[in-house]
Amino acid sequence: MEQLNQANHYIYQALEKLLDISKYDSINEEQRKEIYDVIDDIEEARHALYELKNEMRTHTA
Numbered sequence: 001m002e003q004l005n006q007a008n009h010y011i012y013q014a015l016e017k018l019l020d021i022s023k024y025d026s027i028n029e030e031q032r033k034e035i036y037d038v039i040d041d042i043e044e045a046r047h048a049l050y051e052l053k054n055e056m057r058t059h060t061a
Contacts, residue, residue: 001053001056001057004049004052004053004056005053007049008049008050008053011042011045011049012046014042015042015046018035018039018042019039021035022035022036022039
């Protein structure tokens, strides 16, 4: 379970960094859209980890 928490933490850090990068003035709209697409993918992965964690809790309870 600790590994899931750690994975979630790293994903959250990556999301924060991408959001910071997306605010740079030197990024054009196409690059910004690509960043937001990656953010969406990472958020989906984070959600999947959350569901897996809940499933594991259910099976161990």
